[in-house]
Amino acid sequence: MSRLVLLAFCTALFIAGTAAAKPGDADKGKEIYDKRCTWCHGAEGDGAGAAKDMLNPPPRDFTSGNYKIKTSSFEDMTPNDDDIFRMIRDGMPGTSMPGWSDVLKEQDMWNLVAYVKTFAGFDKPPATQVDFGTRISSSAESIEKGRKLYEDGDRCVECHGKSGKGSASKRLKGDAGERTWPRNLTKPWTFRGSDDPKDIFARISTGIAGTEMPSFADPKSKKKLTVEERWHVANYVASLAKTGRKVDADNTVVKADKLQGDLPNTPDDARWEKSTPTTFYLVPQLIGEERYFKPSNDTITVRALYNDKAIAMLLEWDDRTRSIPGDETAEKLADAPIAEDGVAVQLPVTIPKEMQKPYFGMGDAARPVNIWHWKSGAKDAAESINLLNSRGFKEIEKRDAVAAGLNAKASYSDGTWKVLITRPLTTSSPEKDVQFTEGKFIPVAFAAWDGSNNGEKGSKHTMTTWYWLLLKPASGYKPLVAALMVMGLFAGGLLWWVRRARNPAG
Ligand code: HEC
Ligand code: HEC
Numbered sequence: 001m002s003r004l005v006l007l008a009f010c011t012a013l014f015i016a017g018t019a020a021a022k023p024g025d026a027d028k029g030k031e032i033y034d035k036r037c038t039w040c041h042g043a044e045g046d047g048a049g050a051a052k053d054m055l056n057p058p059p060r061d062f063t064s065g066n067y068k069i070k071t072s073s074f075e076d077m078t079p080n081d082d083d084i085f086r087m088i089r090d091g092m093p094g095t096s097m098p099g100w101s102d103v104l105k106e107q108d109m110w111n112l113v114a115y116v117k118t119f120a121g122f123d124k125p126p127a128t129q130v131d132f133g134t135r136i137s138s139s140a141e142s143i144e145k146g147r148k149l150y151e152d153g154d155r156c157v158e159c160h161g162k163s164g165k166g167s168a169s170k171r172l173k174g175d176a177g178e179r180t181w182p183r184n185l186t187k188p189w190t191f192r193g194s195d196d197p198k199d200i201f202a203r204i205s206t207g208i209a210g211t212e213m214p215s216f217a218d219p220k221s222k223k224k225l226t227v228e229e230r231w232h233v234a235n236y237v238a239s240l241a242k243t244g245r246k247v248d249a250d251n252t253v254v255k256a257d258k259l260q261g262d263l264p265n266t267p268d269d270a271r272w273e274k275s276t277p278t279t280f281y282l283v284p285q286l287i288g289e290e291r292y293f294k295p296s297n298d299t300i301t302v303r304a305l306y307n308d309k310a311i312a313m314l315l316e317w318d319d320r321t322r323s324i325p326g327d328e329t330a331e332k333l334a335d336a337p338i339a340e341d342g343v344a345v346q347l348p349v350t351i352p353k354e355m356q357k358p359y360f361g362m363g364d365a366a367r368p369v370n371i372w373h374w375k376s377g378a379k380d381a382a383e384s385i386n387l388l389n390s391r392g393f394k395e396i397e398k399r400d401a402v403a404a405g406l407n408a409k410a411s412y413s414d415g416t417w418k419v420l421i422t423r424p425l426t427t428s429s430p431e432k433d434v435q436f437t438e439g440k441f442i443p444v445a446f447a448a449w450d451g452s453n454n455g456e457k458g459s460k461h462t463m464t465t466w467y468w469l470l471l472k473p474a475s476g477y478k479p480l481v482a483a484l485m486v487m488g489l490f491a492g493g494l495l496w497w498v499r500r501a502r503n504p505a506g
Contacts, residue, residue, distance in 0.1 A: 024081070024107075029115025032108050040096065045119035047176075055096050056294040058178060065120035066175060066210030068092075069193035072126030074206045074215035080126060084113045087192075094183075094190035094298075130205045130217070133227035138197065138235040145229075146236025155223045156233070159212070160185055164240040167415030168320045168333045175210040179335060181296075182213070184318055184415075186242045190298070195241065200234040245301050245316075247279045252467045254278045254444060256304035256311060258474040263305055263312040267411045267418035272314050275303040282317075282448055282462035295462040296320070296453040300343070300446050306471050310405075311436050312422045315343050315446065322412050323451030326379030334452035341376040342449035342461075343419050347434045347469075349389065351442050364392050370434050372401075374408045374419050376451070383410055385421065389432060393459070404433055436471060444469040 034043065040059035042048040047061030060066070069087055070079035088109045091099030100109060117123075136142055150156045161167045164185030174180045188195030193203060204225065207215035216225045216233075225233060255276050264271050279301045284294070296319070303314040323341045324330040331338050349368045368391045377383040385408035387401035405424040410417065427433040434442070447463040449456040456462075 024110035024114030026114040026118055029111035032112055033115050057095055062116050062119035068208045070206055071130050071202050073128040073130055074217055076126040076128050078122045078126040081113050085109055088112055092192040130202050131227060136231035142232045142235045143239045146232035149229050149233050150236055163414045165318055165415035166320055172212045180211050185237055185240045188241045189246055195238055197234040197238050200237050201230050204230050204233060244277055245279050247281055247299060251278050254302045254304050254469045256306045256471045259305050259307045263307055263310060266409060267314060267420040272303055275305055277301045277303050280464040282464060285459055285461050285463050296450045297448045297462050300448055310422050310424045312420060315419045317448055318416050319450050320415050321452035324379055335454045337455040339451035339455040339457040341451045342374055344371055344373040344447040346371050346445040348443050349434055351440055372406055372421055438471045438473045442469040
């Protein structure tokens with residue numbers, strides 16, 4: 001294809017993809033709404049659908065008139081039709097609000113726009129719009145200006161923290177009294193309205209209705225920013241992305257590199273930076289007795305290294321609250337009851353010959369699992385590493401972690417836990433402990449607990465499905481490359497499972 005044809009083709013696609021406001025028919029919209037949207041948003045549009053108590057954040061109450069992602073000015077509650085259309089078409093990342101473009105025709109979505117507006121009685125377009133001025137493109141200079149403005153007088157730091165991870169320093173609430181969290185700005189793929197600086201600019205300008213995220217275009221604000229300043233801040237926020245910690249659905253294998261000499265013995269050892277991170281979704285545990293739907297931890301990043309004696313795993317995840325039972329400040333920030341934070345690694349006792357995984361609850365009678373469970377400790381109790389052998393939820397044996405050579409060390413800094421767990425490759429009880437072998441695909445799964453999130457403990461936690469751990473032989477090993485490609489094919493199926501688990505209504 002010549003470049004010109006390609007360009008014309010792309011332009012056509014672009015035009016087709018751009019929402020051109022078409023008048024919607026509210027009556028037709030109601031028919032679709034009653035079929036597709038009431039489960040979450042409620043028949044009256046008040047957010048009181050059947051799924052309401054299972055969702056965090058809660059489904060929007062349209063009667064409140066609060067629209068988070070809008071381009072009309074901060075003074076005007078009414079969003080543009082395009083704004084609503086976009087959220088219906090694309091969905092809202094980081095929430096259960098799905099995108100509908102695969103299911104509904106474009107006109108259906110415009111009809112829905114017309115209908116949902118009626119709940120708040122919006123019958124006129126907004127009178128004023130966000131003033132975008134002239135876009136300032138990103139550059140080192142602009143990012144640096146943005147950083148200063150972000151930190152000045154704690155402007156954004158107050159809620160989002162210096163690192164942008166939003167580690168809690170105070171409790172924030174939404175209009176309906178629900179607990180809300182400042183967005184983790186290092187994970188821009190969770191932004192409801194995209195990480196394009198233009199979108200970030202709009203959010204800073206309008207604030208986020210129904211939450212404590214304020215408008216910085218409001219002349220009455222002591223922390224007001226000019227149009228130019230808002231572009232610098234938007235460029236800075238976009239630069240905070242830690243893309244290495246984004247889930248790559250094709251990557252289902254934790255690859256451990258072999259080291260000559262000692263393994264790192266702290267979570268902050270610089271050698272970890274050189275190892276390959278793999279990030280997985282954490283989904284609520286829905287199989288065990290106490291079902292739980294409102295997780296706060298969303299992903300976990302895993303690295304592994306080994307030498308000829310032992311294996312070391314580094315587990316890293318963002319948790320806005322360090323949960324210390326007995327500590328006054330931690331208890332104030334927690335949603336009671338407070339419990340310890342924690343993380344666990346689950347491995348089969350015997351590495352299956354074929355690429356077969358144990359039952360993903362907690363093993364079963366035929367295929368028992370090892371569970372390494374680290375807990376963060378309390379005000380007057382140190383952190384601990386625990387070893388369990390399990391054949392399903394009912395048959396759990398507590399074992400001596402020290403005797404099996406398990407060791408853990410953790411660090412918490414600015415909203416991130418890093419937990420290092422080490423174990424010798426082999427132990428003296430091969431019938432009870434997994435024996436690590438080079439070049440084999442070893443099933444592995446992870447779990448995490450946020451003790452400040454209504455006391456997650458026991459079976460109330462988030463987890464991954466089964467993935468693989470591979471101790472990469474030091475010298476190249478061709479059959480592995482082929483096997484890794486097969487893994488890629490599995491990934492599609494896993495993603496489907498994760499989506500379903502994240503969106504119980506879908
Ligand atoms: C599985 C639950 C679920 C279903 C089904 C669902 N929504 Fe939502 N929706 C949500 C949640 C949760 C939010 C709030 C997200 C937030 O506050 O960040 C939301 C928010 C919205 C918003 C607000 C956008 C904004 O800028 O604030 C609109 C509009 C919306 N939904 C429309 C719809 C329509 C139309 C349907 C049916 C076609 C629908 N939703 C179906 C869960 C759902
Ligand atoms: C008083 C607390 C507070 C301050 C100050 C604050 N924010 Fe926020 N911010 C929030 C909250 C809360 C949310 C999440 C709202 C929600 O629940 O959707 C948020 C969300 C965001 C988002 C996510 C947008 C999206 O599409 O999801 C961005 C970007 C953001 N803030 C940037 C900033 C910047 C930049 C500043 C400083 C100029 C700032 N915030 C100041 C509380 C604050």
